[in-house]
Structures are given as structure tokens and as C-alpha cells.
Amino acid sequence: MNLKHLISMRDLSRADIHQILDTASSFKDVLKRDIKKVPALRGKTVVNLFYEPSTRTRTSFEIAEKRLSTDVVNFAVSSSSVTKGESLFDTIKNIEAYGVDFVVVRHASSGVPNFIAEHMDVSVINAGDGMNEHPTQALLDAFTIRDHKGSFEGLEVAIVGDIIHSRVARSDMIGLLMLGSQVRFVGPPTLLPPQPPPGVRMYYSLEEGLTGVDVIIMLRIQMERMNKSFFPTTADYFSHWGLTKERLARARKDAIVMHPGPMNRGIEISSDVADGPQNVILQQVTNGLAVRMSVLYHLSGGEYHA
Amino acid sequence: MPKKLYIQNGHIVDPSQNLDGPGDILVEDGTIVSVDVSSAKSRTKARPAPGEAHVFDAAGMYVVPGFIDMHVHLREPGFEHKETIETGTKAAVKGGFTSVCCMPNTSPVNDSHVVTGFILNRAAETAVCRVFPIGSITKGQRGEELAEIGCMHDAGCVGFSDDGKTVMNSLIMRRALEYAKAFGSILISHAEDSVLAEDGVMNEGSASAHFGLRGIPAAAEEVIVARDIILAQMTGGKVHIAHVSAKGSVELIRRAKKDGVNITAETCPHYFTLTDMAVAGFNTAARVNPPLRSDEDVAAMKAGLADGTIDAIATDHAPHHRDDKLVEFDKAMSGISGLETALALSLQLVRDGVLTMSQLIAAMSCAPARILGLPLGTLSAGAPADVTVFDPKPCWTVDSQQLISKGRNTPFHGMTVQGLPVMTIVGGNIAYSL
């Protein structure tokens, strides 16, 4: 694998994805040791450049980076420095002057990781850009699915909720289609694309959408969507698209339930499902560490071919 | 310096007189004296004596009425770092334009005769082509109260528009259409329902889904086009739809024209040349409002130009500073610096058989003159000598850094195009020559 950046799942081939997941398995073993740190990326510096508040993803990246012995700098962009008016271009040129090796970036605008990769000589890892992509989430989801299902071929995966605004849904879709799974989008028409993307089936009915699926990926419903009339009330949403025990029964018996977190209990998922035996949400968190370590490891290559 | 200018052996195309063939033109004192498309032999006799006139041999070139761009942003006053009347008009004549109409979204907004006067004074001092201001429809382009349409008309505004924004209040739009009738003025509608467009940054469709960018549906344009057609019909006012980009708009305008509504329309070279896939790589140079649309829409622009539904080609020349585009896609300013690439891109329509040369010249010169009521867009004897000479053959590669305009924001950078203005004559003076 000869990759400098991970910006989109489209940057990866099917073989690349499997290699990242294989390596992540080894890292998962490292995470079980007493000494959880390896010297692989000693002397490298990572800047976590988070323009959007994110505790989970940032913490996951930070732990992964530290486990690999990198020097970690958190460049939290406070609202004050935005109001000071420094442009993104000037900010990244400043960071470049520090001589860093990786930038992990989260930004509310789609395309910002591409912008950084274009104007800065570093490896860029996309930790979520606008409604575009969140490739490490897709990889950890794939890792979790492979852990439980063994392979991807022919699996039926339903992604449920706010599809159009979700970078997780987009990266999951790209990755899972590449890996040979069947993808369904389920949600209210206001939160689904007007046309299904190639290879995806869409359902307005959660009951129909869940029938016979192997994997359910629930997405977080954001309250601001309600204020913009994407749905009338959370109660109306939950009564039609909330994942309950009864609706979960439509899926295959061994189906797993995933969620990128943080969950809204009583809005997109009921508590009995959130705490139920089929949910693998905490495994996703641990797998996220291993997958992010694997991504950093594979992107940290030097100049010559061994 | 001889006062006369004689352009000989060019291919003259003047749709206003149905001229299309080789011939000579004699210009004197800023006015066209004669156009002669008779046989080469008989023309020799009319040729001025040596030394009497500056003679230009236009063999292999087209000689046409000077192009009129009814939609440009010259940015002065207020945004002189993006463009000035001087740099903008220099870009215009390099592109073959002899007249430009400048939109009112300056700072301050051209919403009073004082600003109109300032623009015309600056133009008199610095412009190298004719400048016709467009006044705003509402004060400060805020869409709330009518601007001084009458006084601005008297001061020299040739039309009114809140370009950059839509007059969302239908009652204000109705009143403006009615009020402007008193002065025979046309309203130029920037058609985009800002609520429906929400915070979109590109066309809504499979491309926006692919790139993960928020979309603006074509319907945002179409509903305002439909509204303005209805209001024009109701009031008897004159409406011109600016920068048409959507297939549905073309269909609405086509039907309205059939129904006898007083409506005209323009589109821009980027809307018949590029699709929304030009946004690939989050290229902010391709961010423009209305947004670049789909293949179907591109085809509809061509069909609309071919059957006359769309009257004119304008550039919507919208120069921006590098800093306005070197940002997140969501934050990038909309607009394309278009004056210097318009002719070559438009000539492609002739090469592709979409338009005849005569239709193209009509769209770039005669139609804008007709729509705005300007005594231009013709090579007839006695008319002001606004003449464009261009060579349709040379291929060249667009280099944003070579643009005369201060705005280097072009999505055509690196594209090889064909056709080049050779000489631009404004009021008998050579304003540009290659």
C-alpha cells in the first residue's frame, strides 16, 4: 500500500482495506498488553486539527497516536481564533512551519482535507469533513462487521437515519459496496437522497428496510434537523424510524446493531436495544483505536521501496 | 494619424442588416460610413487613397458589430482589490467587447443617482470601452423598499437588478415592474429562491451526492423564473432573466414567449460549456451562482440559444481576489472571471453546429442592444463605430495568470480553446489590438 493521505474511502482499494483491517487485528493484540505502546512512529509529530467539537473521535485518534509513540499536538480551534479571522490557508501554513508529519482534520466544510493536502506537505487523515466523508469510521465499522460476520460478501447492511447529512453513511456505503456487501438506506424521504446512489436500495419503512438484514448501522439524529423541518418532532420520528426490539426482530437473528455514537436514546434507538445483546457499540470504540493505529502506521511510510 | 479606418477583406457578419459575407468597412469620426459586401472587384474602387486612411487587412477574420456584455461586475466602487472599471474594461476589449453593463452590487450599492454618476465619471476617466450601469431594484439590494429607479434612469442606468440576490418579496417585484414601466426600463432578474437554495454550494444532483457538498436544486431557479413570468404578464412590465442555468427555466421561458409575455433571457458560456462535475477536487474556481448544472441542463442551454428562447450570451464576469477563492469550498465566493474566454467558448457552439455564426453574433451583440434599447449592435451606416474583429482559427490555452482582469478565477484554466479577438474598435478608436 502506497498511500500518503486517507481522505476518502475512494482512496483505498479492496486489498488496501483488507490490509488495514489485518494490521488492525495485530494492533488490537497490542492494546491487550500491559505495555500498550509500540515505538513504530517514534519521532513523528501529529497535529489534531479539530474545527468542530468532537470528544470521541479526537480522543480515539489521540490515544491511537500515543500508542504508536508519536508526539501529539491538539490544535483545538476555539471560536475566538475563528473570530480573529485567520484563514484556513494561513492556519495550515503556520502548522506546516512547525514541521509536522500528520494532520488529522475535522471540519464542518466538505473538502477541507483535500485543501490541506493540496497546500501543505504532510499526510492528511480525514476525521470527518462536512457531509462528505469519515473514512476511519467506515474502516472501524468494516472491522467490526468482519469480526462478527467473517466476511463482507453478500451481507445485507441497513444504514438507518439521517443519510443525506451523514459523512458516516457516505463512507460506509463506499466501503461496504467495494467490499461486496448489499447496502440499504432507510429513513424519512427528507433525510434520504432524492435518488438512490448506484448499488443502494432505499426504504421509507424501517420494518421493510430491516427485514432479513445482517447488520444495522444506526445514525445519530441531530436536533437541529427538527428545527429545519426535516421531521416534525422527535416523537414522530421515533414512532416511525426509532429502532425498537420489535423492529429489530425483523432482522436476522444474529444481526448486529452499530452506532457511531453518541446515541440519542428514545429518538433513533430505544434503550432496550441500546443495552441489548445484539449491540456492538462499545466494540466499535475499541476497534476504532486499532483501526486508527493501523491507518497511521500504513500512512507513515518513507521515500524508498524496501 | 489618419481619421479614417478602413477594414478590408474581412468576413462581415451583421445580423441587424442580414449581412454575411466578405466585405469592407469604412469608419470616420467614430461613425460607420459604409459597409460594402459587393464583389471584391467593385470594392477596390471605393478603397481610400493611400495615406488617407489606416487600412487593416482582415482576410481570414470575422468583422462584426462590437460585443455587448449585458452582465458584468466591475467591482468599483468598494471592491477595487477585485477589479476596477479600468481593469475590467481592459479585460472586456481584450475579449472583443465594446460595451459592458455593470451590476449594482458594489459598495455602496448603485441604488441612487449619486453612485450612478460616480460610476459614469470613473468610466469617462478610466474605461476603454462603453460602460452602462445597472441600478438596483431595491435600496441596498435588501429587497425591502424600491430604490430610486426614476432618478437612476435619468442618470444613465439602462436597467435594474438586485443581481447577486433575488427580490424575494413578490409584492416588491410587482411594484418595481409597474414603476419601471414609466421609464421603459427593464428589470433583470437574478432568479434563485434563497429559502429553497438554503445553504447549498453547488447544483443538487448526482454530482453533489458524489462530492458530499450541499446542493441547490434547479427548482430554486425555476420557481422564481415562473413567478417573474407571471408578474411580467400581470403588470406588462419587461423582465429579463439573468444567467439562466436550468433546463426547467428554458422550458418556462419558451412557453412564456409563445404566450406573448414580455420576457427575454441570457445564459453564460460556463452554463453551456461545463457541468457540475467541474467542481471535482473541491475546485473553488467552479463555484458560481447559479451553480454549474447537469449534462441535461447544458443541452437545454444550447437548445434555448438555438431556437431563440435564450436571446443573449452574457459573461456574468465576476472577478474575485485570490483570497476569496483560496478557502474552504463552503466559504468561497461565487463567480467566474469570464470576459476574456467568452468568445472562444461561444465559438465552440458554431463549430459544433449548435448556432450559425450569425446567430452567435446576434446573441453577443444585437440582442443585448435590442433588450436594453441601446443604439448599438449594428454596423449600419451612421451607427457608432463599435466593431469587433476576430480570428476563429488560433488555438490557445487558457492561463489564469495571463488574464488582464484582476480576477484570475477561472475554471477554464488549462483548457485549450479556439478563436481570438484581433481588434476591438470602440467609437472608431482602436481600444485593443492583438
Added chain:
Amino acid sequence: MAKELLNKKDIERVLSRIAYEIIEKNKGTENVCLVGIQRGGVHLARRIAEKIKIVEHADVPVGSLDISLYRDDLSLRRDHPVVRKTDIPFDSNGRKVVLIDDVLFTGRSIRAAMDALMDYGRPACIQLAVLIDRGHRELPIRADYVGKNIPTAKKEKIDVQLQEDGFQDCVQLVKAKE
């Protein structure tokens, strides 16, 4: 151009001798464990453990170690090596660990292996067994048990093929291409 250095029989004999030497040096097998370095070392470790069992009737625990994450050339290599399984199924604290590798060359892999091993615990001692010692050390590292010393030119390659990977057992010297 490949020249055979050891055939199947030779390898068996060499491994038998190393097994005896390990038993001898450690006065039996108490507290001894074997850790093979991925990939060739892991196969050799298992074979040596079998031979020890035949002689001493005792099971010596065997682990495997991947050293990719401890290499000192990671930041130079463009394609990072696949990280294989590290499996140390016993507590290495206080144990006598015999590291096993197929070829000892610069010594850098052994340095990495020792660092990796230390992250799993604090062994009483670390010994080193290799099938081939080809010279050209770049670090002060010496093997306790050597199958065969083979002087080589730096550009030459030693190719160890083992039946666990689907080959006929053999060790070859591959001449450098001119």
C-alpha cells in the same frame, strides 16, 4: 544463480544440535521458553521445541513475535510490512527466553526483537539461536547457538525455504545480480 548451502537433512541435523545445546546450556528445560521471530523463526522454534521434547520429555512453551513495529527503518520504507501475529502465550517475566531467527545479518532485527520482547515482560535472560549467521553485523549482537556460519558478500541473499511455507526445506545462497 543459487547455490544450495543446506538441504533438508542438513537442516534437521543442525536443529537437533541446537536443541541439544539449549538443553545443555540451560541444564535442562526448566523455565526455558522459545520465541520465534516472524516468519521463519516461528517455524524453527516449533521444530526445536519438538526435538527438545523427544530428548527431555518436556514441553517447552513456544511464542511468536512480530517485530515490524519495532524496526528502525520504518520511517524509511515506503511500503510498511504487514504486521503479523505476536503471540506470547505465557508470562515471560523471569523466564529464560531463547529468541529464534532464521538468518542473523546486521543484528537490527534482533535489536528490535529484544525491545519488543521487553514490552511483554522482564525475562531472566535472553539467548539467541539462528540457523545461519552470515556476518556483516552493524550492532554488537552475537548468537548463542549458530546452525552454520556462512561468509557472504553484503549484496548476496540467503534464502531460507521451509516446508511450513509450502517449500522443500533448503537454504540457498543467491548471488547478487551484476
